[in-house]
Amino acid sequence: MSNLIELRGLTKTYGRGDAAFQALCGVDMDIARGEFLAVMGPSGSGKSTLMNLLGCLDTPTTGNYRFDGVAVETLNKDQRSLLRRQALGFIFQGFNLLARTSALENVELPLLYRGHTRKQRHELARRALASVGLPDKERNTPSELSGGQQQRVAIARAIVTSPGTLFADEPTGNLDSKTTGEVMELLCRLNEDLGITVIMVTHEDEVAHYAKRVILVRDGLIGSDRPNPNRIERNR
Numbered sequence: 001m002s003n004l005i006e007l008r009g010l011t012k013t014y015g016r017g018d019a020a021f022q023a024l025c026g027v028d029m030d031i032a033r034g035e036f037l038a039v040m041g042p043s044g045s046g047k048s049t050l051m052n053l054l055g056c057l058d059t060p061t062t063g064n065y066r067f068d069g070v071a072v073e074t075l076n077k078d079q080r081s082l083l084r085r086q087a088l089g090f091i092f093q094g095f096n097l098l099a100r101t102s103a104l105e106n107v108e109l110p111l112l113y114r115g116h117t118r119k120q121r122h123e124l125a126r127r128a129l130a131s132v133g134l135p136d137k138e139r140n141t142p143s144e145l146s147g148g149q150q151q152r153v154a155i156a157r158a159i160v161t162s163p164g165t166l167f168a169d170e171p172t173g174n175l176d177s178k179t180t181g182e183v184m185e186l187l188c189r190l191n192e193d194l195g196i197t198v199i200m201v202t203h204e205d206e207v208a209h210y211a212k213r214v215i216l217v218r219d220g221l222i223g224s225d226r227p228n229p230n231r232i233e234r235n236r
Contacts (some may be wrong), residue, residue, distance in 0.1 A: 003032055004033040004035075005065075005066070006030050006066040007029045007064070009026050010050075010053065010065060011060060013061045022220055023046045023049040026063070026221070027050065027222055029225070031197070033197060034195050035198070036191045036198045036212045037197075037212070038208040038210075038214045038215070039199065040215070040216050041218060045220070046220040051199070055084070056088065057084075085161070086161075086163075088166075088167060089158030089163035090158055090166075091155055091158050092154065092170075093169060093174055095147075095150045097154060098142075100141060101142075102138065103129060103134065103137050104122065105125075106142075106157055107153060107156045107157045110161050124160050126138065129153070131156065132155050132159075133186075134152050134153065137149060137153070146179070147176075148182055151172075151179075152186065155171075155183070159190065164195075164196060166196055166198045168198060169200075171200065198211075209228065211231070212228055212231060213225070213226070213227055214228050
């Protein structure tokens with residue numbers, strides 16, 4: 001597999017002078033296209049900062065970040081926004097769904113920024129909901145859905161634009177163990193069947209076991225980076 005992401009000497013410092021805090025201290029890392037990667041680490045380790053930089057939500061202080069050959073650190077805010085819309089999908093712990101909006105309309109949101117017609121938005125959103133097992137929940141609002149169903153809607157919204165890479169930030173943090181397994185099975189399917197690169201932040205060992213590779217971040221550095229020998233295989 002070719003490298004999708006290459007980081008060289010990546011640092012991130014917040015504040016100035018005596019108040020300066022270095023969240024990342026020079027990270028080198030490669031992520032191949034089609035990987036399923038879990039990023040772990042204690043609170044304050046730098047894993048969330050790393051995720052924000054990888055997702056083009058923030059810029060490094062120094063160092064180089066190449067995404068699919070593009071030097072991300074040289075892009076301006078609008079260019080990073082365009083890259084996110086075209087190539088990346090995001091899944092969050094809190095679902096981030098619009099409360100008074102139907103599942104279908106929530107999934108359609110990213111398509112509004114792409115200039116799709118109403119008919120095209122409906123068709124693509126319905127297809128995305130069906131792909132996450134919710135073809136019969138199009139008209140339901142978030143309050144009418146379980147936590148697991150809400151996260152599935154959020155995943156459908158993340159994949160409706162057919163991104164090559166998904167960033168999942170504690171995607172099972174608000175879910176019970178049974179629903180956690182269902183969501184992780186879905187992420188495995190998207191990775192294995194569609195070839196989507198999945199980069200996931202989690203503090204749960206049992207969730208990280210679904211990933212093919214686990215990176216541990218400590219004190220702003222990569223503490224360990226290894227294939228996952230105890231990976232949970234998805235149900236077929």
